[in-house]
Amino acid sequence: MSHKSNFLAPQAFEADVIDCQVIGTVPRGLNGAFVRVGGDWAYPPKNPDDSVFNQDGYVSRFRFRDGKVDYKGRWIQTERYRRNRAAGRQLYGYYRNPYDCEPEVAHVEEPWRNTVANTSLEVNAGRLFALKEDARPTEIDPVTLETRGSFNFGGKYKSQTFTAHPKIDPETGELLTFGYEATGLATDDLFFYVIDKAGEVTREVRLKVPYVSMVHDWAITDKHVIFPVFGYVTDEARLRKGRIHWTFDAEAPTYFGILPRNGDASDLRWFKGPNRAIVHTFNARTVGDRVVLEAPIFDNNPFPFFPNADGTPWDPVKGRSYIRRISFDLNSKDDGYEEEILFPDLPVVDLGRVDERFMGRDTRYAYTSFNDLSKPLDRDRIGEGIRHIVNSYGVFDLKDRTMRSFYAGPTHGLQEVTFVPRHAAADEGDGWLIGTASNFADMCTELVVADARHPEDGTVARVILPFRSNVQVHGRWYSDAQLQFD
Secondary structure (H helix, E strand, O other), X not given: OOOOOOOOOOOOOOEEEOOOEEEEOOOOOOOEEEEEEEEEOOOOOOOOOOOHHXXXXXXXXXXEEOOXXXXXXXXXXXXXXXXXXXXXXXXXXXXXXXXXXXXXXXXXXXXXXXXXXXXXXXXXXXXXXXXXXXXXXXXXXXXXXXXXXXXXXXXXXXXXXXXXXXXXXXXXXXXXXXXEOOOOOOOOEXXXXXXXXXXXXXXXXXXXXXXXXXXXXOEEOOOEEXXXXXXXXXXXXXXXXXXXXXXXXXXXXXEEEEEEOOOOHHHOEEEEEOOOEOOOOOXXXXXXXXXXXXXXXXXXXXXOOOOEOOOOOOOOOOOOEEEEEEEEEOOOOOXXXXXXXXXXXXXXXXXXXXXXXXXXXXXXXXXXXXXXXXXXXXXHHHOOOOOOOOOEEEEEEOOOOOEEEEEOOOOEEEOOOEEEEOOOOOOOOOEEEEEEEEEOOOOXXXXXXXXXXXXXXXXXXXXXXXXOOOOEEEXXXXXXXXXXXX
């Protein structure tokens, strides 16, 4: 296939690959699965300028066992996917706007029925969930990847929505989660939940946000939860006009709501600061009377497909993220906070991860992607269709502010990185970097494995697919001990 072909064109097929080609050696003891979810257009979008977040969900899995790797990919059979298939065409309009859908699928009172379940994954009580923040979880069979359907925790989960980024407390095993626009389209309700490791809802707190905003990710500590509210805004009038769900208001202040994990709505405190965008977080911790959050944060609108409220064009320079530390003094008399850029000379991709065994606690390392302009780029072999390249994973030391990096190669673009501990008792940072790379020259997808302690040494293993797999949004590693795949 010519390298002039479009790597990002719809894949449009399901796949099984038994005993994938491996270059190098899969690390001994790396048994489990890297499960990833993303989007693909089963039918072309109704609106050419629609968000890629509106693509139909597609789940895939690299199963690692005794040095061998198998691959499986399947469409997520949501109600939306099934209705489109039955109609043989696209029935749904702009991202998260039922008013722009065909009448038979509008579901204005139940917008969660239109989800594509294409954003992230989580496991609770042995169940694998595909997640998107506009709906409750969609359960997936971890072995077959068949779709089991919407899940509401025995009817005890009342929010219409469920974040794409729940957190697992590493000590209790509890699943902490929330839903925003919890009572319907463009509502200012946010419901916080605690779900125990047996899958039982043990706690619900109903909250209000300062304004309706995209609360895509959040953070937890051992004592608090932190909800960021920022400039992506919407309202019912906007949606009735048939527009895409979000617009970016550069005049909107940023808020961080901090709630004690055992508190109620009256204990929620909002801190206020300048306009920013906080799509994803790394981690947070409570230190005495201070809460500290570390995250890749944008100065302005991150996404060109969500228009600016003032009509100005999207600015790619302002739409870059930098790793920042936000500190909140819980004893302060005002609602401000401190902000510091930790790596001011290096913009990063905001798809960041930490060693999740230390979620909500003090961590030294953060992992995310960036484009290293000092590394070779073979534009002739890549072709002209791919403009933006992310060629490196960074291991960012948040204590001494140094960085070590893994470089994927002159024709490769990396997707989100995941950290996998070398073993259950390994020190923080001792493990593997895992993620998929798009080989634009050979039109195939590769899964790369590198040593997180020595990322500059390159891959220890590459798993080669004989085709280009759909681009993921998020991926997760689950060991055999975390989820039984057989």
